[in-house]
Amino acid sequence: MKKVLVLGSISTDFVSITDTRPNVGETVEGRDFFTTFGGKGANQAVAAARLEADVTMLGNVGDDSFADSLIKNLKDNNIETSYVEPVTHISSGAALITICDNDNSIVYVPGANGKVNANYVSRYEEIIKKFDIVVCQNEVPEDAIEKLIEIAHNNNIPSVMNPAPYRKLKDDLIEKITYLIPNESECKLLYPNLSIEEAIEKNPNKLIVTMGSDGVLFNDGKENIKISSYKVQALDTTGAGDTFIGSFATAISNGMDLNQAIDFANLSASHSVTKMGAQGGMPELKELKKDENFNSHWTI
Template sequence: MNKVTVVGSISTDFVVTTLFRPKVGETVAGEQFNTSFGGKGANQAVAAARLGAQVNMIGAVGTDVFGDKLIENLIKNNINVGNVERVTGIESGSAHITISNNDNSIVYIAGANDELSSDAIEKAMDVIRNSDIILVQNETSKEIVEKVINIAYELKIPLIYNPAPARAVDQEMLEKVTYITPNESEFKMLFPGLTLEEGVKKYSNKLIITLGSRGVVFNNSNETVHVPACQVKPIDTTGAGDTFNGALAYALANKMSLEDSLKFSNLAAALSIQKFGAQGGMPTLEEMKGNHNYEVKWNIE
């Protein structure tokens, strides 16, 4: 029982590394350029699939060459793309990243991701209905996110809502999601006036706040629980949060307890940051089992 459905963005990352960030009207020489597959939805789908989940992706790409490559990559990672729309006349989503002095600036173009339609969700109802868990983020329209949340709630299917990038969330939607996984800055934007302790207590067993290298925190209805991160030397932290969410979906679909699922997800995220690229470092289950932090009691085959 590990059928994971991901509704979200599918994009290409274009990354330039330069010593000097150009000023307005200026041209500077860059050091490196590379492209990689991205989009929070696709990243989380790949993370779950690498671990062995049966993943269905619901999203949209353009009819351009980038859309072709994005779909090829999903298929290569054993992800079902039967519900990925091809949108005519709109470019595939992209992120244009400039890295200088270990800092980055990003221009994100949603492109076809913003064209994911309500009809596409309706067409995917058989897949959604047979899901063990659903994963959704904020790189598609608010209308689509809320539609998926409402469907999951009505069908009583567990849903993880990763509210990234952060935007206002209706209280009614929060009541309907099973789990919500903001980082600290997203938490502060979504729940102004609440401390972390107050937030997780108010939304016990629902609100999971990721703290980067410090792990995650949640409330189990009795107390606030801090689940520490696995300490490793990072090489590239890109995609760590997406790895965490994909692994969390996989673990929960396998009926692990919430606390064990968070430990499992922390390990997956730790392994992911020891290689380059958002998807490049996402671990397989075999790699997880080969790490000394893997717990035999998790009993995942």
């Protein structure tokens, strides 16, 4: 079982479902409401753990009624939480999600996630060195991510960086990242003077651009390659990108090449959108193996 480390956010999602997305100053009636577990870091950790990776979480929770439930959810998904630290006098992270017409809009409140920093990551440097792959995203502060990538780079550990939500990345950080996986809009923000095709050509075997139902683009050093998505009836797209990241990291750590890892992650993501909630639809490995599109040559 490969060891996957995820540094990132741990949050509660507050989800409303409506037939009409409100304009500024407008109140509309919703059809349903529920709370569920989220945070891009926790989501990616759960996605990997359900595919039978040995996952450890790095991150913070707050000083509120949600903290214990957030930790319990990680443990229930077989994720190691020994290094998740509580922060006093601050709330746990939260996301306010509105679902309308099978798509979502999100307001993210960092809370304790915003207190994850480079000093916190440095305390666990010797632990980090023991992992097969590390994963991070932009819902924790930049200095924490830079420290994690630096440790991974210096110890020849593959890293997966999901630059969401978008913020500018330093060129030297991008150089150290093994796999940089933005969606289409994030790629355009990262490389405003380049087309997506030009961006992936500039970053072969590193920049992997997810485009939802249009598939995934990357350059293998010789040519641009598009890996098609799997077509399903989507119920809730929340968490699909996180499912892709966690699944991709698991696949790479198990020895799949880029084409295989992306195809595997696409299949996993296609399952995730058929149920409600960011983590609600994330598939277990046994579920994927029953899918007619599962490739018996995948090393997982």
